[in-house]
Amino acid sequence: MEIAIYNPIEREQPCYGNPLCEILFDYCVVDIETTGFSPEDDILLEITALRVRNNQICDTFSSLIKTAAPIPKHIQKLTGITDDMVALAPSLEEVLKNFLAFVGDDVIIGHNVTFDLRFITENTAKLFNEPFLNDYMDTLTLSRKVFREYSCHKLGYLAEVLGLPVPAHRAEADCQTTKALYDCIWHTALDRNISVFYPDQRFAGKPADILPTVTEFDENHPFYGKVCVITGKLSINRVSALQLIVNRGGILANSVTRKTNILVVGCDSATSKYKKAQELIALGQSIELLTEKDFIALIE
DNA sequence: TCTCCTCGAGATCT
DNA sequence: CTCGAGGAGA
Numbered sequence: 001m002e003i004a005i006y007n008p009i010e011r012e013q014p015c016y017g018n019p020l021c022e023i024l025f026d027y028c029v030v031d032i033e034t035t036g037f038s039p040e041d042d043i044l045l046e047i048t049a050l051r052v053r054n055n056q057i058c059d060t061f062s063s064l065i066k067t068a069a070p071i072p073k074h075i076q077k078l079t080g081i082t083d084d085m086v087a088l089a090p091s092l093e094e095v096l097k098n099f100l101a102f103v104g105d106d107v108i109i110g111h112n113v114t115f116d117l118r119f120i121t122e123n124t125a126k127l128f129n130e131p132f133l134n135d136y137m138d139t140l141t142l143s144r145k146v147f148r149e150y151s152c153h154k155l156g157y158l159a160e161v162l163g164l165p166v167p168a169h170r171a172e173a174d175c176q177t178t179k180a181l182y183d184c185i186w187h188t189a190l191d192r193n194i195s196v197f198y199p200d201q202r203f204a205g206k207p208a209d210i211l212p213t214v215t216e217f218d219e220n221h222p223f224y225g226k227v228c229v230i231t232g233k234l235s236i237n238r239v240s241a242l243q244l245i246v247n248r249g250g251i252l253a254n255s256v257t258r259k260t261n262i263l264v265v266g267c268d269s270a271t272s273k274y275k276k277a278q279e280l281i282a283l284g285q286s287i288e289l290l291t292e293k294d295f296i297a298l299i300e
Numbered sequence: 301t302c303t304c305c306t307c308g309a310g311a312t313c314t
Numbered sequence: 315c316t317c318g319a320g321g322a323g324a
Binding site: 031032033034035036037038042045072074075078079110111112113114115116118119140144151152153154155169 | 311312313314
Binding site: 112144 | 315317
């Protein structure tokens with residue numbers, strides 16, 4: 001097998017991770033401020049990453065970056081970042097090193113995120129001779145799919161019409177807006193029952209192979225000790241959904257039987273599992289039917 | 301009528 | 315880059 005070796009000199013096209021389109025609860029939101037649009041000619045002024053776990057922001061990395069040349073006036077006006085502010089900031093090398101350690105292997109979420117990725121990969125290649133291959137997800141692309149009624153999808157406009165925290169052309173504020181926007185996008189997608197998320201629905205393992213990744217369980221959780229089955233297409237990745245159930249003490253099963261307690265019903269409601277569940281319910285069995293929206297609400 | 305294409309216009313990030 | 319219009323072909 002041929003092993004890909006990253007060579008920043010000979011690289012013809014930038015190397016990126018995979019673009020994703022899923023409902024995730026664990027990821028990093030990233031935003032940068034720069035002196036312009038070109039990763040080759042312009043430089044980084046500020047970078048922020050919000051670490052999200054279980055859908056909550058649990059940690060923040062944010063830093064200004066020392067610059068060699070004066071910041072263009074129009075950028076100072078746009079961002080409010082002045083030469084004085086970056087004078088005492090750490091070097092790009094130090095900030096980038098800490099940023100990379102902070103985000104680790106997380107999925108990167110951002111608004112028009114390839115813009116940020118181009119600057120990050122460019123500088124990571126120059127300084128460390130290393131690629132930046134994290135998978136990523138773009139709220140701009142998602143917004144265009146979910147909010148089709150809008151013709152403008154700028155972060156500032158979306159924040160205004162959706163009632164999100166106001167972005168400020170500063171990295172941390174814009175990250176906060178982007179996190180709120182992402183939540184708003186997948187909530188809306190579920191509400192409207194539109195399938196813009198198309199993860200690989202193929203089952204990548206038997207339910208018995210999915211083990212809890214936590215050691216303590218909430219015994220009062222609705223899934224605890226319950227035999228759960230999933231049917232139909234879900235917006236969330238199938239394996240992730242099963243993992244979420246297992247981590248809350250649920251017991252997975254392949255098919256609907258007399259032992260089944262909960263059936264999560266995705267987009268297609270006419271599946272054989274669903275029909276079987278209705279038969280059993282008609283016979284007096286108590287099976288809880290959950291839409292994906294119900295399911296996510298219980299997980300949250 | 302329906303599907304698949306190509307082409308051009310406009311959008312988003314600082 | 316995405317998306318819509320409009321053409322080609324079934």
